Structures are given as structure tokens and as C-alpha cells.
Amino acid sequence: MVERLELALRDGTPVIVRALLEEDRPAVAEAYRRLSPEGRYQRFWTPVGELLGAAMLDRLIEQNPQKHLTWVVLDPARGFPGVGGASWWRNAADPAEAEISAMVLDADQRRGIGTLLLAVMWLTALRADVEQLVAYTLHDNRRAAKWMQDCGAVGTWDGYKLVFRWNLLQPERLPATPTADDFAAWLAQLSPMLLGC
Numbered sequence: 453m454v455e456r457l458e459l460a461l462r463d464g465t466p467v468i469v470r471a472l473l474e475e476d477r478p479a480v481a482e483a484y485r486r487l488s489p490e491g492r493y494q495r496f497w498t499p500v501g502e503l504l505g506a507a508m509l510d511r512l513i514e515q516n517p518q519k520h521l522t523w524v525v526l527d528p529a530r531g532f533p534g535v536g537g538a539s540w541w542r543n544a545a546d547p548a549e550a551e552i553s554a555m556v557l558d559a560d561q562r563r564g565i566g567t568l569l570l571a572v573m574w575l576t577a578l579r580a581d582v583e584q585l586v587a588y589t590l591h592d593n594r595r596a597a598k599w600m601q602d603c604g605a606v607g608t609w610d611g612y613k614l615v616f617r618w619n620l621l622q623p624e625r626l627p628a629t630p631t632a633d634d635f636a637a638w639l640a641q642l643s644p645m646l647l648g649c
């Protein structure tokens with residue numbers, strides 16, 4: 453099973469994209485510390501401090517290709533920690549569904565890293581026979597909401613949060629946006645590597 457890819461971002465920057473390893477624990481804690489308060493709030497939804505709790509660290513690091521994966525994007529020129537990461541967790545009550553989340557360092561946003569990570573999440577979830585991805589965002593997280601819609605998600609409002617869904621077996625037609633083009637290109641490029649087709 454492929455767990456490490458050597459790729460290039462749109463601007464040509466070479467990156468390593470791989471599953472998180474137990475030895476990454478200190479780097480993940482450090483990456484969390486480097487996030488802006490806004491970024492932390494958008495991803496974790498609580499005004500948490502600079503330190504990532506042990507339980508959340510465990511939740512991110514423990515890897516199980518059928519239940520949960522976290523992948524990170526690393527810029528070898530800058531070393532650890534990485535510039536972004538994304539996870540999916542299978543829903544125990546509905547194994548056809550997995551929840552995803554993504555986080556890119558503030559200074560590295562809009563470089564295509566989130567879209568690359570979403571394509572990796574999509575394909576690794578599909579590899580585990582997940583049929584539907586779901587992501588939640590706060591109502592005022594417009595950038596994330598637009599990004600998910602650009603990547604083909606269908607959004608609804610549940611009265612508390614925005615809920616975005618992707619049907620992996622019958623994907624929506626992607627809108628005509630640069631992000632959608634990037635997303636389609638990553639899916640096409642990574643499918644042979646991650647799915648073997």
C-alpha cells in the first residue's frame with residue numbers, strides 16, 4: 453500500500469506527501485503551536501491554547517487504513533513540521549461514511565496544498581471502501597466553505613454548522629474554477645498511485 457508520494461506543488465515546489473508516523477508526534481505538536489489562533493479555531497472550534505492535548509494528538513497520530521488516516525505535506529527544504537495535514541475518520545455507526553478535516557499553515561494557504569490533501573483523503577477513503585465523505589465548518593468560515601464547494605461538495609446548514617458531503621461513488625460535476633481544475637488533476641494523477649487504476 454502506497455503511503456508516501458513525491459510530488460510538486462503548482463509553483464514547482466517539491467513536496468513529500470505521506471501518512472503520519474508515530475515519530476512525528478513532536479512535529480505535530482509544534483505545527484499546532486505555529487497555527488494562528490484563527491486557524492486553530494476554524495479547525496478545532498474551541499478557543500484552545502497553543503498546546504495540543506494528548507488525546508487529540510493520539511487521535512491524529514494513530515493510523516488504521518480502515519478506520520482513520522492522517523496525511524501531511526512536507527516541504528523538504530523547510531524540514532519539519534509540515535505545511536499542512538488532513539485526516540479522515542470512519543463513522544462507527546455508519547461505516548459507509550467518513551468525516552474529514554484539513555488544515556494548512558496560514559502562510560501556505562492558497563498554494564494548492566489543501567486541494568492536494570483532499571484528493572489524497574478522497575482516494576485513501578475510497579481504497580477503504582468509504583462511500584461518502586462529510587466535513588463540517590463553522591458558519592463564518594467562508595474560505596473553507598467555498599473551497600469545499602469548488603471541490604464538488606454539496607453543502608447544507610443544520611442549524612448549527614455547515615455540513616459538506618461528497619459522494620465518492622457518484623461525484624458531482626465540478627464547477628469551472630481553478631480549484632476544481634486542480635482537484636480533478638490531482639485525482640487523475642494520484643489514482644494510479646493510490647488506487648492502482
Ligand SMILES: CC(C)(COP(=O)(O)OP(=O)(O)OC[C@H]1O[C@@H](n2cnc3c(N)ncnc32)[C@H](O)[C@@H]1OP(=O)(O)O)[C@@H](O)C(=O)NCCC(=O)NCCS
Binds near residue numbers: 556560588595596634
Ligand atoms: C480550508 C483550507 C484547508 C484550504 O486549504 P488551501 O491550501 O488554502 O486551499 P488551496 O490552495 O488548495 O485552494 C484554495 C485557494 O487556491 C486558489 N487556487 C486554486 N487553484 C489555483 C490556481 N491554479 N491558480 C491560482 N489560485 C488557485 C483558489 O482560488 C483558492 O483561493 P481563495 O481562498 O482565494 O478562493 C485552509 O484555508 C485552512 O487550513 N483553513 C483553516 C482550517 C479550516 O478551516 N479547515 C476546514 C474545516 S475542517
